[in-house]
Amino acid sequence: MIPEPGEGYVRLSPRKLLLDPVKAVGQAIVPVVIALVGISRSDTQFWPIIIPLAIIGPLLLGALPWLTTHYRLTATQIQVRSGVLNKTTSTAPLDRVRSVDLEASLMHRILGLQKVQIGTGVDDDRITLDALAAPDAQALRTTLLTRRAVAEQAAEHAARSDDLVTERSDEPVAPPPPAPAPAVPLAQIDWSWLRFAPFSLGRLVLVLGGLGVLSQFADDLPIWNEETATSVWQWLTQFAVAAIALVLSVGALVLWLVVSVAGYVLQWWGFRLVREHGSLHLTSGLVTTRSITVEEAKVRGVEITEPVLMRLVGGAELSTLATGVEDGVTQVLPPCPRDVAVAVGEAVLDRPGPLVEPLVEHGPKARRRAWFRQLRNALDVIVLLAVGWWWFDLTWWWLAAVAVGLLVLAAAAGEATYRHLGHALSADHLVAGGGTFARIRTVLETEGIIGWVVSQSWWQRRIGLADLTATTAAGAERVLVRDVRLDVAVALADRATPGLLTDFLAPARTPQPARSHARNSASNSA
Amino acid sequence: MTDVGGTAVLREPSQQVSPRAIPFWTVSALIGDAVLVLAATAAYVLVPGVPGWVGLLVVLLALLATVHVLAMPRIRFRVHRWEVTDTAVHTREGWIGRETRIAPISRVQTVDSRQGALMRLFGLASITVTTASAAGPITVDCLDQHVARDVVARLTAITAATEDDAT
Numbered sequence: 001m002i003p004e005p006g007e008g009y010v011r012l013s014p015r016k017l018l019l020d021p022v023k024a025v026g027q028a029i030v031p032v033v034i035a036l037v038g039i040s041r042s043d044t045q046f047w048p049i050i051i052p053l054a055i056i057g058p059l060l061l062g063a064l065p066w067l068t069t070h071y072r073l074t075a076t077q078i079q080v081r082s083g084v085l086n087k088t089t090s091t092a093p094l095d096r097v098r099s100v101d102l103e104a105s106l107m108h109r110i111l112g113l114q115k116v117q118i119g120t121g122v123d124d125d126r127i128t129l130d131a132l133a134a135p136d137a138q139a140l141r142t143t144l145l146t147r148r149a150v151a152e153q154a155a156e157h158a159a160r161s162d163d164l165v166t167e168r169s170d171e172p173v174a175p176p177p178p179a180p181a182p183a184v185p186l187a188q189i190d191w192s193w194l195r196f197a198p199f200s201l202g203r204l205v206l207v208l209g210g211l212g213v214l215s216q217f218a219d220d221l222p223i224w225n226e227e228t229a230t231s232v233w234q235w236l237t238q239f240a241v242a243a244i245a246l247v248l249s250v251g252a253l254v255l256w257l258v259v260s261v262a263g264y265v266l267q268w269w270g271f272r273l274v275r276e277h278g279s280l281h282l283t284s285g286l287v288t289t290r291s292i293t294v295e296e297a298k299v300r301g302v303e304i305t306e307p308v309l310m311r312l313v314g315g316a317e318l319s320t321l322a323t324g325v326e327d328g329v330t331q332v333l334p335p336c337p338r339d340v341a342v343a344v345g346e347a348v349l350d351r352p353g354p355l356v357e358p359l360v361e362h363g364p365k366a367r368r369r370a371w372f373r374q375l376r377n378a379l380d381v382i383v384l385l386a387v388g389w390w391w392f393d394l395t396w397w398w399l400a401a402v403a404v405g406l407l408v409l410a411a412a413a414g415e416a417t418y419r420h421l422g423h424a425l426s427a428d429h430l431v432a433g434g435g436t437f438a439r440i441r442t443v444l445e446t447e448g449i450i451g452w453v454v455s456q457s458w459w460q461r462r463i464g465l466a467d468l469t470a471t472t473a474a475g476a477e478r479v480l481v482r483d484v485r486l487d488v489a490v491a492l493a494d495r496a497t498p499g500l501l502t503d504f505l506a507p508a509r510t511p512q513p514a515r516s517h518a519r520n521s522a523s524n525s526a
Numbered sequence: 527m528t529d530v531g532g533t534a535v536l537r538e539p540s541q542q543v544s545p546r547a548i549p550f551w552t553v554s555a556l557i558g559d560a561v562l563v564l565a566a567t568a569a570y571v572l573v574p575g576v577p578g579w580v581g582l583l584v585v586l587l588a589l590l591a592t593v594h595v596l597a598m599p600r601i602r603f604r605v606h607r608w609e610v611t612d613t614a615v616h617t618r619e620g621w622i623g624r625e626t627r628i629a630p631i632s633r634v635q636t637v638d639s640r641q642g643a644l645m646r647l648f649g650l651a652s653i654t655v656t657t658a659s660a661a662g663p664i665t666v667d668c669l670d671q672h673v674a675r676d677v678v679a680r681l682t683a684i685t686a687a688t689e690d691d692a693t
Contacts, residue, residue, distance in 0.1 A: 323658070450629065450630065450633035450657045450658060450659055450662060451627065451628060451629035451630065451633065451657055451659065451662040451664075452626075452627070452628045452629075453625065453626070453627050453628075453661065453662075454536065454624075454625070454626040454627075455620075455623065455624065455625040455626070456623055456624045456625075457622075457623045458622045458623055460623075461623070461624060469661060471629070471657065471659035471661040471662035472659050473657075473658035473659050477659040477660045477661050477662075478659065478660075478661035486535065487534070487535055490534060490535055490536050491534065493628075494534070497630075499613075500613070500614055500628065500630050501536070501628065503611050503613065503614065503616075504536050504537055504539070504609075504614070504616050504628065505534040505535070505536065505537065506534065506535060506536070506537030507534060507535075
């Protein structure tokens with residue numbers, strides 16, 4: 001049971017006593033074993049003292065958090081008291097609660113527990129209750145989210161009656177009952193989406209990292225020394241190198257298929273995205289279950305990402321950009337068909353358009369910049385390689401081949417970058433297209449823009465282009481419109497945040513040709 | 527949607543930074559560059575068997591440093607400008623590139639001023655205005671310290687009057 005408002009402090013679930021000590025023993029086991037081994041070599045007479053200490057110590061330490069953590073709800077606040085020597089009390093006003101996330105690891109789920117994290121709009125300051133019984137956690141989430149709405153209404157009402165002095169404020173005002181707020185499903189898992197799993201390379205980084213760690217161990221294996229390596233190599237070269245390469249790559253591919261599909265299933269099992277109590281609520285996970293809640297009033301926009309491989313099969317990912325969430329960007333959909341991502345994105349934005357409308361292109365100069373930027377990067381690498389080649393005195397043919405490959409890749413990257421480039425202002429939203437290999441479209445409410453940065457490198461100044469950055473508190477805290485003509489950038493910023501730039505605008509120094517002037521003013525007034 | 531090339535451009539902010547910024551930038555550039563050039567020269571002299579063309583590189587480095595020390599402060603003084611109206615803060619800075627920043631005062635969260643040891647010698651101070659975005663801080667370098675104090679006081683007064691959480 002969660003405490004009613006006004007009741008005293010209560011402890012977390014007593015089942016936490018099973019959770020924490022087990023975790024503590026798990027963490028302590030390595031140092032304890034090492035210590036025991038060290039001691040056993042010197043002396044054995046302390047064993048009867050040490051072994052109970054080694055077991056009871058972690059158990060006691062693990063029990064401490066349960067003994068010392070209490071929480072309670074008041075009519076306006078949630079308060080959490082914790083600590084042994086340094087008592088800390090965290091409080092959060094209910095009307096400031098922005099997100100309530102539930103998470104349960106495998107241990108949590110076996111014990112029927114859930115970890116509750118309450119976000120209050122201040123980025124790093126989240127209140128964590130680890131752990132509550134699962135029904136209590138759900139009840140707390142519902143209570144917090146509905147009470148937030150009531151608290152806000154009450155505050156609004158108070159503000160209104162402050163404004164209207166004539167209104168008799170002593171008149172008893174019954175708080176409006178919380179709306180039933182039926183949950184509107186926005187999306188749920190469709191297992192045909194599994195086909196996108198192998199094309200999503202985000203997980204590949206983890207796999208490679210894992211392999212890296214394994215290779216560390218491989219170095220220590222006794223069989224892996226120079227002699228075996230050479231003999232293995234000789235044995236290998238007896239076979240056709242091509243066949244071996246084929247087997248290896250097929251093996252890697254199969255491994256990747258298994259890992260990526262398994263990862264997708266683990267992460268997105270039972271995925272549901274619903275809208276309730278004015279929040280977006282996401283649940284998913286096979287072993288570790290997550291339940292993430294983002295307040296819709298704090299969602300300032302969305303970002304749709306189509307990584308290059310996913311585009312081949314028509315897939316996309318969707319994230320929301322919100323203020324007051326830990327990292328601001330919350331992935332709300334698994335890799336899924338583009339249509340689904342767009343539909344959910346439009347539901348979140350509450351209007352069609354910004355995610356599909358064509359973008360204004362940035363013109364041939366921007367294309368030149370995109371090519372130039374990528375080619376210059378490639379040239380830098382080639383110069384470095386050339387120095388290395390000269391140093392180690394290697395065959396120049398190889399370098400030439402690598403250089404040509406890099407240049408072709410750079411040209412492709414440049415052209416792709418330009419194709420993804422663009423901007424638009426649609427239905428009160430700033431839309432920025434970008435990304436090198438992935439196509440990324442960022443949509444930000446103009447309400448959420450809290451400043452502008454126009455920056456020009458020396459190269460950009462020469463051809464009249466600029467990078468326009470809209471600063472915001474949501475998501476990655478910036479939305480970049482790259483390589484846009486300076487006057488277009490200024491006009492875009494002016495239209496996105498009317499009034500902000502008015503004081504700082506001046507007529508163009510160089511008069512525009514009459515025809516384009518007429519066209520521009522026509523489209524401005526439109 | 528068509529390509530809306532507006533005819534308006536951003537005008538430059540109205541205020542210049544303190545003229546004492548020129549000697550300040552000169553001195554700080556001189557200190558930095560002198561360390562670099564001296565280190566390069568010392569390395570050239572002390573390391574035995576360095577080919578002659580490396581000496582040319584050191585001379586080139588010294589020349590570049592001289593140009594930097596002489597030209598940078600003057601260009602920068604012409605470029606750096608700032609303006610605080612009742613509704614927005616507007617700055618321009620840079621000497622090779624250009625960066626213009628605008629933030630509405632209603633979204634300003636903190637106003638800091640900073641004065642290093644060398645800046646105090648020249649009677650200068652910098653102010654930094656931050657918003658809720660990590661990409662949004664606006665810095666005005668090298669104001670006269672009295673002007674800086676006035677600007678900070680004015681901005682603090684305005685931001686204290688706004689109640690929104692500025693996100």
